[in-house]
Amino acid sequence: MLLDVYRQRIEKGNPENLWSEAGLKSLTPLARQQGKDAYLFDLLTRGAISKPESVATIFGVETKIPPKELHPVHPDPEVHTQNGLHAALAVDRTLREAGYSFQSNGSALDFGAGAGRVVRFLAPAYPNIDWHACDVVENLVAWGEQHLSAIRFSLNPVYPPSQYKTDQFDTIFAVSVFSHLTEEHALLWLKELHRILKPGGYLLITVLGKYNVDLRRDPEKLGGKHGMNDVDFDKVANDLEQHGFVYVDACKRSRILHPILADPPYGAAFMLPKWIEMNDLNGRYEITLFKERALSAQDGIVLRKRA
Numbered sequence: 001m002l003l004d005v006y007r008q009r010i011e012k013g014n015p016e017n018l019w020s021e022a023g024l025k026s027l028t029p030l031a032r033q034q035g036k037d038a039y040l041f042d043l044l045t046r047g048a049i050s051k052p053e054s055v056a057t058i059f060g061v062e063t064k065i066p067p068k069e070l071h072p073v074h075p076d077p078e079v080h081t082q083n084g085l086h087a088a089l090a091v092d093r094t095l096r097e098a099g100y101s102f103q104s105n106g107s108a109l110d111f112g113a114g115a116g117r118v119v120r121f122l123a124p125a126y127p128n129i130d131w132h133a134c135d136v137v138e139n140l141v142a143w144g145e146q147h148l149s150a151i152r153f154s155l156n157p158v159y160p161p162s163q164y165k166t167d168q169f170d171t172i173f174a175v176s177v178f179s180h181l182t183e184e185h186a187l188l189w190l191k192e193l194h195r196i197l198k199p200g201g202y203l204l205i206t207v208l209g210k211y212n213v214d215l216r217r218d219p220e221k222l223g224g225k226h227g228m229n230d231v232d233f234d235k236v237a238n239d240l241e242q243h244g245f246v247y248v249d250a251c252k253r254s255r256i257l258h259p260i261l262a263d264p265p266y267g268a269a270f271m272l273p274k275w276i277e278m279n280d281l282n283g284r285y286e287i288t289l290f291k292e293r294a295l296s297a298q299d300g301i302v303l304r305k306r307a
């Protein structure tokens with residue numbers, strides 16, 4: 001597992017001692033969620049930022065963080081890195097459960113990577129992988145290219161095709177990408193990702209599902225409806241059960257911050273695995289794993305390209 005790789009880089013394997021030496025005083029709530037790995041999680045994020053010359057060097061992680069105007073959702077460096085590591089752990093864990101391990105050689109793509117918030121923790125742990133990342137927002141890609149040299153960043157078009165070769169990647173993961181695309185746009189990209197994935201390769205997407213709908217019925221659970229105050233979530237739940245996919249016009253703030261996301265609309269998309277089967281995508285992919293709440297309030301769907 002990802003944290004096991006990083007633990008092996010600590011002399012005597014005791015992250016709590018190194019955590020104290022880094023001057024950290026109390027664990028964050030997200031670190032506490034990691035149980036026995038709480039101190040290691042905190043070290044890789046807060047510790048690496050506060051003591052880059054020692055902690056970051058031991059682990060081999062990058063400490064530079066995108067400026068807040070590029071990442072307004074997580075402008076605080078500690079929050080940015082902790083959410084990134086939390087997502088990286090979910091990617092590593094979910095793909096392992098589906099049958100893929102980054103410990104093997106190969107090539108991987110972080111699709112919709114932004115400035116590399118997630119892949120920045122995977123690449124140092126698994127240097128045997130040929131790491132790629134792409135996004136549609138030019139400023140984010142430019143920052144990643146400049147500061148995360150172990151990863152090959154590329155600017156991705158809003159619509160397919162991508163710049164990648166057919167059968168190029170052993171695995172592709174898309175964290176909180178398909179949770180925002182319209183149905184038509186999602187279909188286009190699932191077909192394109194099938195093209196660039198090797199036969200037998202794995203694709204992980206995180207999506208909004210039934211659990212997320214239930215959460216949004218009670219705004220207090222999510223700290224508000226996030227721009228969806230007028231949405232009838234009982235209707236969303238019914239439509240989702242019938243069609244397997246529901247798109248809601250939301251995320252207007254993100255479209256203002258990054259205007260390229262306005263075409264096509266960047267909203268909230270709810271998806272069930274059966275939608276993949278209903279759209280004949282099971283001829284291209286085998287659904288190898290469906291995991292509710294694989295990443296916080298998002299579900300994980302792992303697809304394997306049929307040989």
